[in-house]
Amino acid sequence: MNEKEKVMPKTIRSLAIAMLILFGAGFAAEVSAQPSDAEISRQLTSAKTVSVTLGKPGTREWSSTYKKYVWTRHFTAKLKTEDQEIFVIVKGYAAYDLIGGRYVFWRTFITSNNYEGIPDPTAADVQALIRKFGLEQFLGNHYFNRVIGKVESVGLSDDAKFEWHTPQSVSFNVTAVYMERTNDIGGKERLARTFRIRLYSDTPKGEWLRMMSTPQDKKTLQ
Numbered sequence: 001m002n003e004k005e006k007v008m009p010k011t012i013r014s015l016a017i018a019m020l021i022l023f024g025a026g027f028a029a030e031v032s033a034q035p036s037d038a039e040i041s042r043q044l045t046s047a048k049t050v051s052v053t054l055g056k057p058g059t060r061e062w063s064s065t066y067k068k069y070v071w072t073r074h075f076t077a078k079l080k081t082e083d084q085e086i087f088v089i090v091k092g093y094a095a096y097d098l099i100g101g102r103y104v105f106w107r108t109f110i111t112s113n114n115y116e117g118i119p120d121p122t123a124a125d126v127q128a129l130i131r132k133f134g135l136e137q138f139l140g141n142h143y144f145n146r147v148i149g150k151v152e153s154v155g156l157s158d159d160a161k162f163e164w165h166t167p168q169s170v171s172f173n174v175t176a177v178y179m180e181r182t183n184d185i186g187g188k189e190r191l192a193r194t195f196r197i198r199l200y201s202d203t204p205k206g207e208w209l210r211m212m213s214t215p216q217d218k219k220t221l222q
Contacts, residue, residue, distance in 0.1 A: 086117040167204035
């Protein structure tokens with residue numbers, strides 16, 4: 001092997017190493033170009049914004065819905081309402097397009113809205129509402145007419161899952177324990193059935209005027 005042939009492998013190795021360094025530098029540049037906390041917060045801030053809290057570092061992934069790659073970062077924002085004591089807590093994520101190696105703000109996706117400053121109904125409140133609207137309203141006509149004897153208990157579920165839709169409307173779970181008729185030939189079972197209750201008022205913190213009940217799951221008891 002002559003001297004020229006000996007040099008060639010070293011040259012090829014050097015070129016390969018240089019290409020790897022350049023590739024790594026390009027990848028690092030792409031990572032460093034991700035939207036900063038300040039940039040994301042700016043996009044999420046309006047005149048009503050009190051604060052914005054960003055979640056863990058964003059990720060890039062393929063959106064099967066929109067048929068493109070997007071970069072997303074979760075956030076929680078606290079916003080003012082018309083009532084100075086009530087705030088809406090918005091959770092969601094900011095989405096960015098990747099265009100020519102740059103991250104361009106696209107839109108936000110909201111995953112939930114809740115309210116701060118309005119107390120959740122208590123167990124005592126729920127009992128008062130049962131007396132006000134009646135047991136049939138809470139269980140619904142179908143299940144109320146399948147009760148055998150008396151309802152053993154009904155009240156706020158251990159996992160109430162409060163959800164404020166607006167300052168005038170809230171949903172939560174109640175659980176009723178009773179004997180239920182399962183057919184028309186004497187079938188019956190003792191169970192705990194959960195109902196999703198939604199209340200409506202005309203004003204924030206006002207009296208609850210209307211309600212809606214939706215049956216959820218059940219648990220058979222001994």
